[in-house]
Amino acid sequence: MLDYSQIIERLIERIQNLPDKIFHIHKVARELARFSDFEIANIIEDLYRGAILKKEGYVLLLEAMTEFDVVREHLGSRLSTIFDIADEESLLFAAEWLAPLPLIQKPAKNLFVHNDLMDLTLGERKWHARKAEPNLLEKLLVDPEPSVIENLLNHSQITESEVVKICAKQPNHPEIMMVVYRHKKWFSRYQVKKALLNNPATPPRLIMLLLVWLSVQDLKDLRKSRRFSPGFINQILKARTINAVPKL
Numbered sequence: 001m002l003d004y005s006q007i008i009e010r011l012i013e014r015i016q017n018l019p020d021k022i023f024h025i026h027k028v029a030r031e032l033a034r035f036s037d038f039e040i041a042n043i044i045e046d047l048y049r050g051a052i053l054k055k056e057g058y059v060l061l062l063e064a065m066t067e068f069d070v071v072r073e074h075l076g077s078r079l080s081t082i083f084d085i086a087d088e089e090s091l092l093f094a095a096e097w098l099a100p101l102p103l104i105q106k107p108a109k110n111l112f113v114h115n116d117l118m119d120l121t122l123g124e125r126k127w128h129a130r131k132a133e134p135n136l137l138e139k140l141l142v143d144p145e146p147s148v149i150e151n152l153l154n155h156s157q158i159t160e161s162e163v164v165k166i167c168a169k170q171p172n173h174p175e176i177m178m179v180v181y182r183h184k185k186w187f188s189r190y191q192v193k194k195a196l197l198n199n200p201a202t203p204p205r206l207i208m209l210l211l212v213w214l215s216v217q218d219l220k221d222l223r224k225s226r227r228f229s230p231g232f233i234n235q236i237l238k239a240r241t242i243n244a245v246p247k248l
Helices: 004-015 021-032 037-052 058-065 068-075 078-088 092-098 122-131 134-140 146-153 160-168 174-182 190-197 204-213 216-222 230-242
Strands: none
Touching: 004 021, 004 037, 004 058, 021 058, 021 068, 037 058, 037 078, 037 092, 037 204, 037 230, 058 204, 068 078, 078 092, 092 204, 092 230, 122 134, 122 146, 134 146, 146 160, 146 174, 160 174, 160 190, 174 190, 174 204, 190 204, 216 230
């Protein structure tokens, strides 16, 4: 029987020194494709459980897996079989991670540029996002284009509270949520993570990653939310408390 923890540790070793998250997932997806569907289901289960416990490198690897379009590119139709195996084998976390999305995704609706910026082209808005004065910066926070928000996140004067506003805006574009996730500085902020978690536009695999980062109290609070199954949240809490690594 394979030692899935050793496989995960080898995958972590292979991506630790790569410079960018997108390189991480291409490497991981190619490596995963070498294993059987049953093995992949178990690898994902052990990976998520380890990430819940913040085992060294596990969250890094889970972050790479959040770029799910790349995973789909490498595993293709195998994903449905891997999900079925996870479901049949009661691999709760793997099944949640792999849960199939609707074949036809609903496009984001009612996303508009600020009224005062309607006459600007996309290129002009992207340019302004790099160096906007405070009054213009405020108007760019609601821009529906991910490329504008990507530039805005690198603005020298944007604050955490403004990034939280971007993440909390509804309706919103799923790719904007991913743009924030890919930004090393802003995704490291706990309040930004919570704002992403609470937005229905956030992609499901990013939601799964965000749950790993939540404090015990915030996880307990989620049991009152209709967005999450109390049983699933309880399983995360159980995994965290029963298997917690004791502090030395």
